[in-house]
Amino acid sequence: LEYKAPAYGRTxxxxxxxxxxxxxxxxxxxxxxxxxxxxxxxxxxxxCPNCHVHHIRDHNAALNILAKGQRLLTRPDQNLEAIY
Ligand SMILES: [Zn+2]
Incomplete structure (x- = not known):
């Protein structure tokens, strides 16, 4: 993914x-x-026992991973471990 991303205009x-x-x-x-x-x-x-939204495990994880990446791009000063 890392080397293919630039060829497709992706980060x-x-x-x-x-x-x-x-x-x-x-x-x-x-x-x-x-x-x-x-x-x-x-x-x-x-x-989710808190908000009662039903999740497909992998889709929920993918959304969290995307959000982490986007936060990292907008807040590069933050330590990876601090972002969740
Ligand atoms: Zn929830």
Missing amino acids: FVEVNPAYTTQTCYDCGFVMGSKGTKRLTLHDREWT
Whole structure:
């Protein structure tokens, strides 16, 4: 992806994948916090216990990864570990 991105006019950004699966894209709730269980690899879909939005696991993670990359581009001063 890194070498192909420029050929397609795209920007490649590497992000820390931590919590991209466990975090609700809609409200930021993190599964495993506040007495909830972390999602396992078997949990392909889930409903956020905080905002009740239903998620397809990989789609939710992709949205979080995209948002992390976009934040990194707009706030490059931030440490990757601090962005979630
Ligand atoms: Zn939520």
